Amino acid sequence: MTSRPGEPESGASGEGATVGLPAGRVGRPHGLDGSFYVTRPRARLLTLGAEVTVAGRTAPIVRRAGTEQRPIVRLQGIEDRSGAEDLRGAELTVDSSDAPALGEGEWWARELEGCAVLDGEELLGIVSRLVELPSCEALEVLPAHGGEPLLVPMVKDAVRSVQPAERRIEVNLDFLNLQARPQAAPAPGTRGEEGGRR
Secondary structure, eight states, X not given: XXXXXXXXXXXXXXXXXXXXXXXXXXEEXXXXXXXXXXXXXXXXXXXXXXXXXXXXXXXXXXXXEEOSSSEEEEETTOOSHHHHHHTTTOEEEEEGGGSOOOOTXXXXXXXXXXXXXXXXXXXXXXXXXEEEOSSSEEEEEEETTOSSOEEEEOSTTTEEEEEGGGTEEEEOTTTTTOOOOTTOOBOTTOOSSOOSOO
């Protein structure tokens, strides 16, 4: 999830169906009771009692220890170290209907993936994923004109507004030290007006 500078939106997917939210991956075992570290964790999803799906089966978390950055969990039905080792590298997901409600100014990463990143009518690129940096989260953007992915920090000076329902994120190219390309084509589906800009 990430902080957001714009107005809150809900149900951005518009599908009405629940989806599995990535909660991390099974890391190395911890101890002998089936506990394991979680790599790339979304700690807010990894609460005691939360129903987690891994390797095709769903089970509640019966132990939660460690830190937010390096959580340790144990799932019901995994009773020993070899059981945890067998799952190593598997993705952990939580059903979106079971996920905790987000506060104002927050989204799940999945809501932002695939959004167009623009400054006005200038298309910078498309969000491929959300990356956790030491100081903040950042959007990894695949440039519209090719080249290496760009990182856009999710801070107010860099991001003017986020509109997941419109699949649009407004950024400040000047703050990001990026120049608009005058001959660039307008972004698909853009309109003359800009909404939610601060």
